Amino acid sequence: MIWVVLIGVVVLGLVVYFYNSLAKMRNVVRSAWSDVDVQLKRRADLIPNLVETAKGYAGYEQETLEGVVAARNRVASGDLSPAERAREETQLASRLSGLLAVVEQYPELKASAQFLRLQEELSQTENNIANARRYYNAAVRDYNTMIESFPTNLFAAVFGFGKQEYFELDSPEEGRPVKADLDREK
Numbered sequence: 001m002i003w004v005v006l007i008g009v010v011v012l013g014l015v016v017y018f019y020n021s022l023a024k025m026r027n028v029v030r031s032a033w034s035d036v037d038v039q040l041k042r043r044a045d046l047i048p049n050l051v052e053t054a055k056g057y058a059g060y061e062q063e064t065l066e067g068v069v070a071a072r073n074r075v076a077s078g079d080l081s082p083a084e085r086a087r088e089e090t091q092l093a094s095r096l097s098g099l100l101a102v103v104e105q106y107p108e109l110k111a112s113a114q115f116l117r118l119q120e121e122l123s124q125t126e127n128n129i130a131n132a133r134r135y136y137n138a139a140v141r142d143y144n145t146m147i148e149s150f151p152t153n154l155f156a157a158v159f160g161f162g163k164q165e166y167f168e169l170d171s172p173e174e175g176r177p178v179k180a181d182l183d184r185e186k
Contacts, residue, residue: 018155025143029164032136033082036167039129040075040089046122047072047096053115054099054106064095064102071095082136082167096122133167140164 051065071092080088100119103109144163147156155161 014151015155018152019159022146022152022156022159022161025139025146026161026164029136029139029143032132032139033167036129036132036136039125039132040085043122043125043129044072044076044092046118046125047092050099050115050118050122053112053118054103054109064098068092068095068099082165086167137166137168140166 047068051068055065071088071094075085075088075092103115109115146152147161147163
């Protein structure tokens with residue numbers, strides 16, 4: 001009788017341990033995604049200021065400016081999965097590259113203190129996004145490994161812990177921070 005109770009206590013202890021471990025890892029993943037989301041929102045908040053500053057100098061580049069704003073609005077709209085968010089962020093990065101290429105044609109804009117400050121903030125935010133994305137993907141890796149490993153996989157299935165998506169870009173080139181060489185003379 002004592003053995004049955006002892007085995008029951010050990011099994012219950014293991015269930016509690018594995019459940020708590022899975023819950024902790026899931027919360028680490030959620031927290032890491034929140035960090036990514038904060039940085040992505042910061043970038044999205046910088047973009048309208050960057051566009052407005054560029055508008056004053058590059059008035060007839062309306063299509064480029066509208067493309068950046070439209071991509072920014074898609075990124076900022078609602079809850080997207082990491083995979084969906086990565087696709088939208090790829091489009092936004094492409095549009096931003098186009099905007100910064102247009103800047104090359106406007107020496108007055110390149111010399112604007114406000115534009116340079118915004119560009120520096122954008123560059124720093126891009127670095128923060130890359131760091132947050134790496135941390136998030138590491139947390140997802142650890143969590144998914146735990147979910148797939150024995151014996152936690154048994155508890156994960158019973159308690160409804162599912163795999164998480166990585167925040168991946170379609171190609172490595174898309175992961176490069178958006179940059180423009182504003183010091184280059186034409």
